[in-house]
Amino acid sequence: MTVQRTQPIINHNIGTAVGTVRLQEVRISAAKKLPQDVSIKGVFACNELDLKEVQVYGFDYDYTLACYKPSMDYLLYNLGRDMLIQKYKYPGGIGNLEYKKDFAVRGLHYDIEKGLLLKLDSFLQIQFGTVYRGLHPVPDDEVLRLYKNRIIPIAYVEAPHKHSHKLPQDVSIKGVFACNELDLKEVQVYGFDYDYTLACYKPSMDYLLYNLGRDMLIQKYKYPGGIGNLEYKKDFAVRGLHYDIEKGLLLKLDSFLQIQFGTVYRGLHPVPDDEVLRLYKNRIIPIAYVEAPHKHSHEALHRTKMVQLADLFSVPEMGLLCNVTEYFLRNHIDYHPEILFRDVKNSVKNCHPVMHQMVVQNVSEYLEQNKDLKRFFNRLKEANKNMFLVTNSPFHFVDIGMKFLVGDDWKDYFDVVIVQARKPKFFTEETRPLRIYDEVNKTQLWDRVTKLEKGVIYLEGTVKQLQDMTGWQGHQVLYFGDHPYSDLADVTLEHGWRTGAIIKELTHEIATLNNPKFKENANWLQMLTGLIEEHQDFEGPDVHTILDEWIKERDGLRNEIKRVFNKQFGSVFRTYHNPTYFSRRLFRFADIYMSSITNLLEYSTSHTFYPRRGVMPHEYTSYFV
Numbered sequence: 001m002t003v004q005r006t007q008p009i010i011n012h013n014i015g016t017a018v019g020t021v022r023l024q025e026v027r028i029s030a031a032k033k034l035p036q037d038v039s040i041k042g043v044f045a046c047n048e049l050d051l052k053e054v055q056v057y058g059f060d061y062d063y064t065l066a067c068y069k070p071s072m073d074y075l076l077y078n079l080g081r082d083m084l085i086q087k088y089k090y091p092g093g094i095g096n097l098e099y100k101k102d103f104a105v106r107g108l109h110y111d112i113e114k115g116l117l118l119k120l121d122s123f124l125q126i127q128f129g130t131v132y133r134g135l136h137p138v139p140d141d142e143v144l145r146l147y148k149n150r151i152i153p154i155a156y157v158e159a160p161h162k163h164s165h166k167l168p169q170d171v172s173i174k175g176v177f178a179c180n181e182l183d184l185k186e187v188q189v190y191g192f193d194y195d196y197t198l199a200c201y202k203p204s205m206d207y208l209l210y211n212l213g214r215d216m217l218i219q220k221y222k223y224p225g226g227i228g229n230l231e232y233k234k235d236f237a238v239r240g241l242h243y244d245i246e247k248g249l250l251l252k253l254d255s256f257l258q259i260q261f262g263t264v265y266r267g268l269h270p271v272p273d274d275e276v277l278r279l280y281k282n283r284i285i286p287i288a289y290v291e292a293p294h295k296h297s298h299e300a301l302h303r304t305k306m307v308q309l310a311d312l313f314s315v316p317e318m319g320l321l322c323n324v325t326e327y328f329l330r331n332h333i334d335y336h337p338e339i340l341f342r343d344v345k346n347s348v349k350n351c352h353p354v355m356h357q358m359v360v361q362n363v364s365e366y367l368e369q370n371k372d373l374k375r376f377f378n379r380l381k382e383a384n385k386n387m388f389l390v391t392n393s394p395f396h397f398v399d400i401g402m403k404f405l406v407g408d409d410w411k412d413y414f415d416v417v418i419v420q421a422r423k424p425k426f427f428t429e430e431t432r433p434l435r436i437y438d439e440v441n442k443t444q445l446w447d448r449v450t451k452l453e454k455g456v457i458y459l460e461g462t463v464k465q466l467q468d469m470t471g472w473q474g475h476q477v478l479y480f481g482d483h484p485y486s487d488l489a490d491v492t493l494e495h496g497w498r499t500g501a502i503i504k505e506l507t508h509e510i511a512t513l514n515n516p517k518f519k520e521n522a523n524w525l526q527m528l529t530g531l532i533e534e535h536q537d538f539e540g541p542d543v544h545t546i547l548d549e550w551i552k553e554r555d556g557l558r559n560e561i562k563r564v565f566n567k568q569f570g571s572v573f574r575t576y577h578n579p580t581y582f583s584r585r586l587f588r589f590a591d592i593y594m595s596s597i598t599n600l601l602e603y604s605t606s607h608t609f610y611p612r613r614g615v616m617p618h619e620y621t622s623y624f625v
């Protein structure tokens with residue numbers, strides 16, 4: 001028996017406007033459609049699991065094999081209560097307190113400081129009305145006062161719409177997609193990263209970085225001159241891949257840390273599945289391989305053997321890494337994958353100043369024009385929003401780019417401009433002074449910064465100084481960046497800012513989703529999987545032959561669907577049926593995400609973005625059946 005997940009593959013519909021009169025009809029017809037019952041005897045899949053491959057069944061005992069009657073709860077309660085009195089000398093009066101069946105559910109959090117029992121969602125937000133002190137709920141306003149943080153109601157009813165067509169509707173390339181509820185009315189301050197957030201680069205940028213990095217490998221690191229002939233291979237890699245620095249492999253992981261078969265590359269060649277299994281002894285990579293247990297522990301960093309390339313500037317870096325590996329393999333040159341990785345990384349990083357010079361000299365060659373950006377900034381100004389820029393790039397580079405994009409007056413839009421911010425340190429370090437940049441003499445000043453002035457350019461600093469000097473509170477700030485870690489993770493987790501991710505790849509991914517042939521394939525894949533799932537336990541003469549054919553067809557379809565996104569690595573967001581490692585991070589740290597910052601022009605400045613109410617594996621197949 002293979003357990004499949006039953007969620008639809010494509011469900012990126014943007015709500016369509018419906019007139020008031022029709023809305024009633026739509027509502028009535030939607031109200032009639034109730035989902036089927038869920039089987040109490042069901043087994044629910046979070047991940048694909050083929051029982052044929054399972055040779056060994058292992059079991060826990062308590063509550064796995066042995067299920068206890070409610071009398072067990074009473075027993076534990078009574079024994080614990082009596083011990084409180086006898087051993088810990090609690091007042092004898094509590095001996096009269098009887099166990100209240102069905103008061104609490106599993107999975108709650110207890111605030112050991114405030115003495116509250118409460119329920120948190122996957123974004124660590126408190127659910128209103130589920131905060132208890134003793135047997136009494138704590139009123140919402142008191143919860144707000146106690147936690148000083150915004151609470152977002154997760155209650156959300158999907159807008160009813162008819163499924164009259166067999167194939168899903170097109171997804172808008174200009175859409176803004178919500179992972180978490182976000183009300184723009186509550187956002188007072190808009191913050192932006194620069195590179196790949198406001199400034200989008202043309203493919204010529206990838207070639208430039210690749211060529212500069214390759215030449216530096218030869219000149220500075222004395223790599224063989226032959227690699228000078230290796231040209232950049234456009235569309236070879238995608239963002240978010242992992243590089244195994246020990247084994248020298250580039251590969252794609254899903255959110256369960258499973259390797260997607262067929263996406264493991266040594267140089268320019270795929271590594272066969274059986275070799276991958278031999279190398280890793282498992283499809284699942286141990287977490288210590290990928291993630292350091294404590295974020296800032298440098299000791300732990302040394303134990304991780306894989307690095308994720310989550311930056312758009314790292315796409316040409318991966319291209320260089322694979323080309324040079326391929327060159328070494330072909331010419332039978334012995335190399336150390338980790339040394340190669342460090343050299344390539346440093347070469348591409350160190351050529352950034354040269355890249356900056358080249359872009360400054362010929363900005364339109366590298367930077368994508370976006371006429372909507374000025375319109376977007378004007379709209380924020382008209383709505384009396386504050387704006388700031390925090391970028392790692394140097395001033396002369398940002399200045400030329402912003403003049404090209406917005407005009408000579410670009411600084412007038414921003415209340416604060418901080419360059420060379422050294423993110424993620426800008427968001428994580430406690431003390432690092434903010435400095436003033438002297439635009440005329442192109443140098444930094446030694447003066448102490450005590451207040452932030454509009455029109456002045458600042459360097460370095462920390463987010464703490466920015467917040468202290470402006471008084472901007474975490475939840476009023478919406479910060480946009482393209483990097484799931486250095487732009488989004490810390491500001492969400494440490495500072496409670498709201499976040500928007502600019503994911504350029506969405507343009508290509510959505511165009512692929514909207515292709516009718518792709519829709520047909522994705523739809524058929526879903527139906528075929530359903531057929532296999534339903535009929536796999538049947539007995540009969542031809543059943544196994546037919547099922548095997550179906551499974552083969554399904555494998556073929558899955559590969560076809562993968563290849564249309566990127567021939568080598570498939571979609572940035574999906575492995576076959578799971579979100580990628582990259583998506584998991586993105587969905588966790590971004591409240592909203594979109595292909596371009598100016599997609600927000602499609603929505604008002606008081607718009608509320610609602611996340612789709614996702615279907616969990618044990619819930620109904622779909623809300624509209």
Ligand SMILES: [Mg+2]
Binds near residue numbers: 196197
């Ligand atoms: Mg950036």
